[in-house]
Every structure is written in structure tokens, then in C-alpha cells.
């Protein structure tokens with residue numbers, strides 16, 4: 001099969017392939033970019049595989065970066081773009097289930113494609129748009145199937161992260177998992193414990209946010225991959241709600257908040273949960289805020305002061321979560337009320353701490369308490385946000 005019209009991201013890279021060809025070597029587009037081209041998905045970058053050794057690639061191009069010479073990868077800079085060019089290779093060893101002990105360069109594209117994870121990721125395309133499909137990747141694209149190249153168990157022994165990649169691709173592409181591949185994941189799920197939490201987390205988030213997240217999450221539970229990730233062990237029942245939900249979360253923070261709500265993690269354990277998953281401090285704070293506001297809104301109608309203490313992003317997340325969990329809240333009313341607040345943060349208050357000091361309040365914790373009372377009175381509409389009314393409020397407070 002030959003692709004006649006290529007998107008710009010490929011066209012821009014064609015001179016790179018030609019240069020390698022002219023130097024007497026083979027060069028192909030490989031992996032995810034060919035898959036995404038055939039699926040009409042957005043392509044962020046193209047990967048190139050070649051029969052040239054890294055040193056030979058460096059001789060062909062003027063500007064190069066030694067990205068991973070040992071593993072065969074050289075980055076080249078060409079007309080304002082950068083490309084990763086990797087020598088055809090096979091890998092062997094994998095004592096640790098994640099990194100090959102040896103990389104062996106091979107002269108043959110077919111050998112290179114053989115060590116790739118899934119048939120749909122083992123496609124290549126030459127400079128003329130001809131597709132190279134040694135493992136029926138095109139058929140599986142048609143069947144919407146994630147299927148390991150060769151014996152699935154071997155692929156997962158080489159890199160256990162591929163088991164998470166399988167459910168991630170299921171979700172992102174809305175594909176099914178081929179039976180033998182699923183069985184191999186179920187049989188080998190324990191190998192996932194060899195993989196760093198950060199790498200598992202990145203795949204988990206992509207799975208949770210993909211269009212087919214519900215079906216993928218079900219397989220994530222059924223194969224027991226979920227037993228090998230932080231804080232999910234023994235929690236299949238609580239997590240089984242996710243595949244039954246009618247909607248999926250729309251942001252990473254909402255995904256984590258949803259997990260915390262489903263797992264009924266108490267407020268004082270949220271930080272621990274987020275850290276076990278190696279999330280950033282910023283993500284941890286954002287998620288804690290969302291869960292706290294969601295709990296509040298689930299229990300009662302928030303006051304204007306509650307809305308003031310929150311922010312639009314958190315309110316939007318709470319509305320998303322309520323929608324996902326089928327909780328009836330009037331989201332638009334909450335947003336309207338937030339938009340109508342006379343002040344949205346402390347800086348917008350007509351006075352500050354120094355005003356209170358000038359008005360005879362001694363320095364100390366009382367300043368903060370009075371400021372809170374003033375913000376409450378302003379946001380709840382008891383007084384206007386101006387100095388005169390705040391001064392009057394202060395007088396009444398002190399009597």
C-alpha cells in the first residue's frame with residue numbers, strides 16, 4: 001500500500017530520508033507516527049529508523065546531538081526541525097524487565113520491527129510513501145485491535161511498561177485488546193512492579209483521559225495491572241465504578257480527584273496518595289482543593305464565602321466530577337454566583353492589614369481573623385467593598 005498525500009510533518013522530513021538514502025543507507029518513518037498517519041490522528045513528531053550506524057548518521061548531517069549513541073539514537077537538526085534517527089536494532093537481555101542489557105545493531109528493517117511492542121506500532125513507511133507491514137499491523141488497525149508483535153509474553157518480559165501501554169492505547173484509540181495479548185498481561189501483571197511509578201503514572205493518566213477510558217480501565221482491573229500500582233491493591237470493587245460511569249474525567253487533576261473519591265480516601269490521606277503516585281506538589285494541592293470543594297458542595301449549598309475561597313478552575317472541576325458521578329448540582333448557577341462576587345481575591349478588598357493597624361487593631365492573629373470577617377461580610381453582600389462601610393463594620397465589631 002502506498003500513501004500518496006502526506007501531512008507537512010512528513011513532507012518536511014522527506015529531505016532527511018533522501019539524504020540518508022543518497023548516502024547509500026535505508027531510512028524509514030517508523031512507529032507511532034505511521035500508526036497515527038493511518039488513523040488520521042494528530043502527529044507531533046516523526047521517528048526515523050535507518051541502516052546507517054550512529055557515526056555514519058553524524059557524517060551525513062552537519063548539526064547533530066548525541067542523544068543516545070549507545071542505543072543507536074542521534075538527533076539531527078534540519079531546517080528548524082529536529083529528528084531522532086535510530087539505527088535498526090534488536091535488544092536482548094532484559095534482566096530487569098525494563099531495559100535491554102545489550103543493543104545489537106542489525107542491517108534489516110524487519111529485525112528492527114520485530115522487537116516493537118504492538119503490530120500497529122510496527123509499521124514503517126519509506127520516502128515514497130510505501131508502507132512496510134510485516135506483522136499485519138494494517139489489518140489490526142482495521143480491526144481496531146491492540147495485539148503484541150509475536151509472542152506477547154516475550155514483549156512484556158522485554159519491557160513490562162508495555163502492559164500499561166496496551167491499556168493506554170486501548171483508551172486513546174478506542175481499540176480492543178487481542179485475547180492472547182490480554183492473557184499475557186494477566187499472566188505477567190506482577191512484572192509491572194519492576195517499573196518506576198513515574199512511567200506507570202504517565203501511562204495511567206493517558207489511559208484515564210482517553211476516549212475509551214472505561215473499557216480500558218475494565219481491562220486494567222481484570223488483568224490485575226491495578227494490583228501493581230500505588231494504593232490500588234485490593235480496591236477492585238471501589239474502582240469497578242469507573243468503567244460503569246457514563247462520562248470520563250476531562251483533566252488530569254479531575255482524574256486523580258475521581259480516584260480519591262471512588263477510593264473514599266480521607267482528606268488527611270490525600271497528600272500521601274498523591275505522593276505515592278509521585279505527583280508534583282502543584283498537582284497535589286490542586287487535587288486536594290478539588291476534593292475538598294466537591295465534598296462541601298455534595299454536603300450543602302456553598303456560601304458565597306465558600307465560592308470566594310475557591311476559584312473558577314476548582315469550581316469547574318467540581319461540576320465535571322458531579323456530572324461524571326451523576327450528582328445533581330446546578331453548575332451554571334455556581335459559576336454565575338462566582339462571577340457575581342464583589343471580590344474574587346484578597347487583593348481586591350478595599351482595605352488590607354495595614355488599614356487595620358492604623359485603626360488601632362494590635363499586630364497579631366486578630367488582624368487575620370478580622371480580615372476574614374470583612375471578606376465574609378463583603379462576599380455575602382452585608383457590606384459594600386469600600387473603606388467607609390468597612391470602617392463602620394469595624395466599629396460595630398469592636399462594640
Ligand SMILES: Nc1ccn([C@@H]2O[C@H](COP(=O)(O)OP(=O)(O)OP(=O)(O)O)[C@@H](O)[C@H]2O)c(=O)n1
Pocket residue numbers: 030031032033047115116117118121122159161162165
Ligand atoms: N515500550 C516500548 C516503547 C516504544 N516502542 C516502540 O517505539 C515506538 C515509539 O515509541 P513512543 O514514542 O514511546 O510511543 P508512540 O507509539 O510513538 O506513541 P505516543 O507518541 O502516543 O506515545 C513505538 O511506536 C513502538 O514501535 C516499543 O516497542 N516498546
